[in-house]
Amino acid sequence: QVQLVESGGGLVQPGGSLRLSCAASGFTFSLYYMSWVRQAPGKGLEWVSDISSNGSTYYADSGKGRFTISRDNAKNTLYLQMNSLKPEDTALYYCARRLYFPPTRDYWGQGTQVTVSS
Numbered sequence: 001q002v003q004l005v006e007s008g009g010g011l012v013q014p015g016g017s018l019r020l021s022c023a024a025s026g027f028t029f030s031l032y033y034m035s036w037v038r039q040a041p042g043k044g045l046e047w048v049s050d051i052s053s054n055g056s057t058y059y060a061d062s063g064k065g066r067f068t069i070s071r072d073n074a075k076n077t078l079y080l081q082m083n084s085l086k087p088e089d090t091a092l093y094y095c096a097r098r099l100y101f102p103p104t105r106d107y108w109g110q111g112t113q114v115t116v117s118s
Contacts, residue, residue, distance in 0.1 A: 002026040002107045004095050007111030016085050020112055022078040024093030030073040033098040035105055036080045038114075040090035046091070049080065051058060060089075096107045 008020040011055040020036070047068040050058040057069050068081040078095050093112050096105035 002097065004041035004097065004107055006093065006109045006112035009093060009114045009118065011115045012085055013118050014085060014087060014116055016082045016116070018085065020082070020093055020095075020114070022080075022109055023093075024076045024078065024097070027097070028101040029051050029071075029076040030077075031098055033103075034069075034071060035096045035098045036069060036078075036093060037096055037105070037108075038089075038090075038093045040091040043091075045094075048093070051078070059095070064081075065080060082114070085114075087116045090114060090116050092115045 003025045005023045006020060012018055026072055029030055032046045033050055033052050034048045037045050038048050039045050048063055049067055051069045051071055059067060061117060070079045093114055093115060095109045097107040098105050
C-alpha cells in the first residue's frame with residue numbers, strides 16, 4: 001500500500017534552516033508529481049511546492065527564494081530544504097502524492113511539525 005512518511009521537522013529560530021524528508025513506498029515514486037502542503041495552527045491547508053516526475057519545480061509565493069523542493073528517485077525520497085525561516089512558516093508539513101491530471105493529491109503522510117520561534 002502507498003505510504004508517505006515525513007521527518008525532519010523541529011524547533012528552529014527565525015532565520016534558521018530545516019530540511020524535511022518524505023520516504024515513499026508502495027508505488028513507483030519516479031512516475032509521480034509530489035507535493036508539500038502545510039497547515040498552520042487554526043488555518044486551512046496551504047500548498048507549498050510541487051515537483052514533477054522529471055524534476056520541474058513549482059512554489060507558492062510564500063516560499064519562493066527560500067524553499068527548495070527536490071527528489072531522489074533512487075531513494076524514493078522527497079525533500080524540502082527551508083532556509084531563512086520565519087515565524088509564519090510554523091505549521092504541520094505534509095507530503096502528498098499528486099496526480100498529473102486532474103491535479104489532485106490522493107495520498108498524504110502524517111505530517112511533521114515545524115515551529116519557528118525564538
